[in-house]
Amino acid sequence: MAAILTLENLSKSFGAVTVADALSYEVEKGAALGVIGPNGAGKTSMFNLITGTLAPDSGTIRFEGRDITGSNAAARSRGGIARSFQVPQPFSHLTVFENAMVAATQAAGLSGRKAEELCLDVLDQTGLLGKANTAAGGLTLLNRKRLELTRALCAKPRLLLLDEIAGGLTEAECHTLVDTINAIRGTGVSIIWIEHVVHALLAVVDRLIVIDFGRKIGEGDPKTVMASREVQEIYLGIEADA
Numbered sequence: 001m002a003a004i005l006t007l008e009n010l011s012k013s014f015g016a017v018t019v020a021d022a023l024s025y026e027v028e029k030g031a032a033l034g035v036i037g038p039n040g041a042g043k044t045s046m047f048n049l050i051t052g053t054l055a056p057d058s059g060t061i062r063f064e065g066r067d068i069t070g071s072n073a074a075a076r077s078r079g080g081i082a083r084s085f086q087v088p089q090p091f092s093h094l095t096v097f098e099n100a101m102v103a104a105t106q107a108a109g110l111s112g113r114k115a116e117e118l119c120l121d122v123l124d125q126t127g128l129l130g131k132a133n134t135a136a137g138g139l140t141l142l143n144r145k146r147l148e149l150t151r152a153l154c155a156k157p158r159l160l161l162l163d164e165i166a167g168g169l170t171e172a173e174c175h176t177l178v179d180t181i182n183a184i185r186g187t188g189v190s191i192i193w194i195e196h197v198v199h200a201l202l203a204v205v206d207r208l209i210v211i212d213f214g215r216k217i218g219e220g221d222p223k224t225v226m227a228s229r230e231v232q233e234i235y236l237g238i239e240a241d242a
């Protein structure tokens with residue numbers, strides 16, 4: 001199957017801090033890739049590199065076979081890459097519907113009836129339709145996470161990047177979110193999901209990579225990767241030979 005995203009030897013440092021170290025991997029079209037790794041490993045920076053808010057020092061990013069390394073964030077967003085942020089970033093004074101409309105008009109380039117219809121469809125999908133007229137600033141954590149998803153989906157992405165969207169949710173809320181993400185995936189959208197809530201991640205992804213100090217230190221089937229020495233030692237902080 002064709003790759004939707006390919007990273008080739010992507011490197012980026014901030015002075016002595018390396019956030020991407022010859023990072024290479026592929027995401028197949030329609031696949032869901034999970035990303036784990038310790039705090040500060042460079043996971044969010046990797047999303048910044050993919051979305052174009054951060055420029056790599058070297059390496060190449062291909063989206064649907066096209067080299068996008070030199071294109072700016074707005075072009076990548078219009079081109080089909082959308083993300084959610086670890087800390088939800090809605091326009092708090094606008095309603096949920098208005099927030100969705102900002103994404104539909106600015107990122108997806110729709111207007112009028114077409115934009116409204118997309119927003120209503122997405123709000124239905126993310127379970128926020130009943131809150132369409134609520135100010136974003138007054139939402140619960142789960143609903144703020146749903147709004148992050150909504151805003152990303154209103155950009156009509158073919159690749160959706162999720163950054164720790166399950167953090168802080170209750171078990172039941174996590175379950176709801178996992179169902180929603182699986183349904184999104186069912187529509188053909190490819191997903192890369194950075195998540196510390198591993199059981200939520202494993203309920204969605206079919207492949208996992210482990211990142212530490214910007215390096216990919218593990219990759220493969222999620223169960224095998226979770227049981228690996230690298231994950232035991234570095235991600236879970238357990239001495240493998242203890």
Ligand SMILES: Nc1ncnc2c1ncn2[C@@H]1O[C@H](COP(=O)(O)OP(=O)(O)OP(=O)(O)O)[C@@H](O)[C@H]1O
Binds near residue numbers: 017037038040043044
């Ligand atoms: N613009 C920047 N300038 C300088 N240092 C930065 C910048 N962005 C990130 N960093 C540093 O790069 C490192 C990696 O940060 P990043 O947020 O990518 O990690 P992360 O794996 O997403 O961590 P977490 O799991 O805590 O979200 C951190 O030490 C961070 O302080």
